[in-house]
Amino acid sequence: MFGVSAGTALSWANDIRIWAMAFAAFAGIVSWIASYYQLKFSAEVSAEKDRAFNQYKAEAEERTAQALADAAVAKERAASLEKEAAEARLKQEELRRTLAWRSLSASTVEKFRASLPEAGAVTLAYTANDPEALSLSLQFAEAFTQAGWQISMEARTYPDRIFFGVYAPYRLGSPNVGPLHSALSVAGIGFSTEPLPPPPMAFGVSRDNTRALLFIGSKKPPL
Known part of the structure; x- marks a missing residue:
């Protein structure tokens, strides 16, 4: 092949x-x-x-x-x-x-004013040279005025002591103290009835002992 x-x-x-x-x-x-x-x-x-x-x-x-x-x-x-x-x-x-500063609410003022009788007289005193105490006293003065009370303002000076808080001491022969205490209690405003000594210095002093006395002391400092 x-x-x-x-x-x-x-x-x-x-x-x-x-x-x-x-x-x-x-x-x-x-x-x-x-x-x-x-x-x-x-x-x-x-x-x-x-x-x-x-x-x-x-x-x-x-x-x-x-x-x-x-x-x-x-x-x-x-x-x-x-x-x-x-x-x-x-x-x-x-x-x-x-x-x-201390102040009175509108409801407190209304309760206080409504609880006062239509006529009365009060010496509204406060610690002299204390703007905060004066401010609170003026708020009370407005309430007293609305209630028709006669007011005598008084600035007090106590050189040897300081009074704190609100005072409404008893006064013999004054018909206005009881209504004042009642109105303060109804309004829920705390106060003391402790007697206060006569101030060594005061301005606008009232000699009318039939007036109730409401003293606005200094604001108590925190502890």
Whole structure:
């Protein structure tokens, strides 16, 4: 065939088959090696991805924990600041009440005025050189005026002592003391009936002992 003997053709065919089988074996080996390294590299890549993910997860959890801790600290600080602000407001309110001048509310004035009889007379005294006591005495004066009472204002000075609060002492022969005490009680105004000594110095002194005496002393300081 083609000028080649049958023996030579058979030899060539055997050689080709042998080379083909060798090539196939080599290709199989190459394929196995490729598969091996493919699996190995895939495992390494997967492991690297897992390490990266686990690191990201750990960092994220750490950041979350830190954020929660910071939030807790901020919340605690906010609560502390709110407490401090509340305490400051309370102290400010206490200071305001301490420094505030005494005053008669509209309802107190109305109760006091309505409880007084239509006619009466009173000596309305106050601590001299004390603007706060004078202010309160003027509020009483307005109520007495609305009730139709006669008022005699008197500024008293006691160089050796200080009287605090409101005094309405008893006066023998005065018909106005009882109605005055009753009106003060109805209006809820605290007062003392302790006798007061004659002041060493006074301005606008009334000699009429039938008048009731209402003395506005200084405001008592906080303890």
